[in-house]
Amino acid sequence: MDRLYFGSDYQEGAHGDVLARLCETNLLHTVGYGTDEFCAAARDKIRAACACPGAAVHFLVGGTQTNVTVIDALLRPWEGVVAAQSGHISTHEAGAVEFHGHKVLALPPTDGKLDAAAVRACCENYWADESREHIVMPGMVYVSQPSESGTLYSLAELRALRAVCDAYDMRLYVDGARLAYALACPENDVTLPDLAQLCDAFYIGGTKCGLLFGEAVVFPDGALLPHFFTTVKQHGALLAKGRLLGVQFDALFTNDLYFRLGASAIAAADRLRDAFVRAGCPLASSSPTNQVFVVLDDATIARLAASVVFEVWSRCDDTHAVVRFVTGWATTPADVDALIALL
Numbered sequence: 001m002d003r004l005y006f007g008s009d010y011q012e013g014a015h016g017d018v019l020a021r022l023c024e025t026n027l028l029h030t031v032g033y034g035t036d037e038f039c040a041a042a043r044d045k046i047r048a049a050c051a052c053p054g055a056a057v058h059f060l061v062g063g064t065q066t067n068v069t070v071i072d073a074l075l076r077p078w079e080g081v082v083a084a085q086s087g088h089i090s091t092h093e094a095g096a097v098e099f100h101g102h103k104v105l106a107l108p109p110t111d112g113k114l115d116a117a118a119v120r121a122c123c124e125n126y127w128a129d130e131s132r133e134h135i136v137m138p139g140m141v142y143v144s145q146p147s148e149s150g151t152l153y154s155l156a157e158l159r160a161l162r163a164v165c166d167a168y169d170m171r172l173y174v175d176g177a178r179l180a181y182a183l184a185c186p187e188n189d190v191t192l193p194d195l196a197q198l199c200d201a202f203y204i205g206g207t208k209c210g211l212l213f214g215e216a217v218v219f220p221d222g223a224l225l226p227h228f229f230t231t232v233k234q235h236g237a238l239l240a241k242g243r244l245l246g247v248q249f250d251a252l253f254t255n256d257l258y259f260r261l262g263a264s265a266i267a268a269a270d271r272l273r274d275a276f277v278r279a280g281c282p283l284a285s286s287s288p289t290n291q292v293f294v295v296l297d298d299a300t301i302a303r304l305a306a307s308v309v310f311e312v313w314s315r316c317d318d319t320h321a322v323v324r325f326v327t328g329w330a331t332t333p334a335d336v337d338a339l340i341a342l343l
Contacts, residue, residue: 256338
């Protein structure tokens with residue numbers, strides 16, 4: 001049989017509607033650097049989805065590039081960014097934030113998430129330290145929705161983090177690489193308009209939800225960074241053929257495609273979770289999103305690996321490991337059926 005791919009949610013190209021729009025517009029002549037009519041239309045649709053007509057929306061190519069550029073733009077030279085030790089900027093971006101001059105102030109996570117009380121304690125310790133001028137100042141809180149563990153921040157948790165940021169004059173930034181899959185979860189109570197109300201910046205991920213590439217950065221206060229375009233350029237992150245990003249996001253936010261793709265991935269993940277439980281394989285986390293973490297013995301891992309692409313996440317003991325299966329916008333019911341049959 002053909003191999004089944006559950007290793008990540010960006011292993012395929014792009015959704016057919018996105019590819020169709022790219023082909024339809026391929027030979028049109030437009031100005032560059034995201035100043036074209038397609039980017040303008042996509043920005044308007046994203047502003048409407050966020051219920052934030054005054055937002056500034058910028059299109060970048062990838063997640064690490066986006067995180068580095070936004071964090072560097074929002075922080076002053078002497079400030080660092082508070083994140084969970086398991087957060088993406090802490091573990092999977094090769095020190096990119098620190099390479100660009102800002103320390104990641106990593107705190108132990110709770111269920112994969114950054115806890116507001118821990119952030120407050122971090123800030124209190126900084127301001128109580130008489131030698132704080134020798135220490136990196138916490139200037140921003142970074143979280144991803146969902147977390148690296150697939151868990152969700154509730155609206156109450158984000159509001160608590162916002163309160164800490166307000167108390168200590170910090171910015172709140174949400175990495176939304178997998179945001180579509182968070183929004184589609186029945187357990188989720190955070191909307192795009194909520195993010196626009198609570199965050200200084202967040203991004204809507206397209207690379208992992210139906211686009212060839214691309215992330216849409218939203219600054220709810222459109223006047224917050226008037227020179228962000230130049231900052232993007234300085235970071236080598238400005239795409240000359242910017243309309244390629246605008247065309248894709250315009251398609252993604254037409255007829256609720258973004259939300260429909262997220263929902264299909266969650267439906268597939270829910271079926272997998274149920275199948276693993278019924279097969280006697282314990283779930284390793286409370287993730288309700290498109291990342292399914294399950295404990296498997298080594299013999300089962302070896303047997304499945306002959307036909308399925310997945311990731312061994314961590315070891316439990318000498319004979320068991322936590323394994324991650326990821327569904328995505330392109331996961332089909334037939335893919336899920338075939339994996340369940342192998343169980």
